[in-house]
Amino acid sequence: MSKQSFKNHVKFYPAHHFLLLPLMTAAIVISTTRIFNDPEKREFYTWITIVLVFILWVAIMMRQHYALGNQNRIVRLEMRLRYYQLTGKRLELVEDRLSFGQIAALRFASDEQLPVLLEKAMLEGLTGKEIKKSILDWQPDHMRV
Helix, strand or coil, X not given: CCCCCHHHCCCCCHHXXXXXXXXXXXXXXXXXXXXXXXXXXXXXXXXXXXXXXXHHHHHHHXXXXXXXXXXXXXXXXXXXXXXXXXXXXXXXXXXXXCCHHHHHHHCCCCCCCHHHHHHHHHHHCCCHHHHHHHCCCCCCCCCCC
């Protein structure tokens, strides 16, 4: 397994990203072109296109919603525990000053860099992307959804 970093930490689900999404997109493009090229069946292809767009939207939203909702809760709990173990302080006391994006980005920081980077994120309002770019010793997360 290659070393994880800012440049390669995004994860794809092949069946979803490289099969379902392209096939549904192609079907939508084909049905949309048929609306304009087959005037006799325009209403039929309009309904087909509407149904396909709805199915695609539902497929994207459901997959993301359930997985990310659970993952976000776990990341937040993991960071609370890790911060407490490193500093002896409760993250909940300052957590409301951080967005979830900042907390999620901080999980990639090493134990040595985490407390300092967390303070910097709060004081300077660093975005998640800026936090990730500031990490010197990247701690991989190979188990995310």
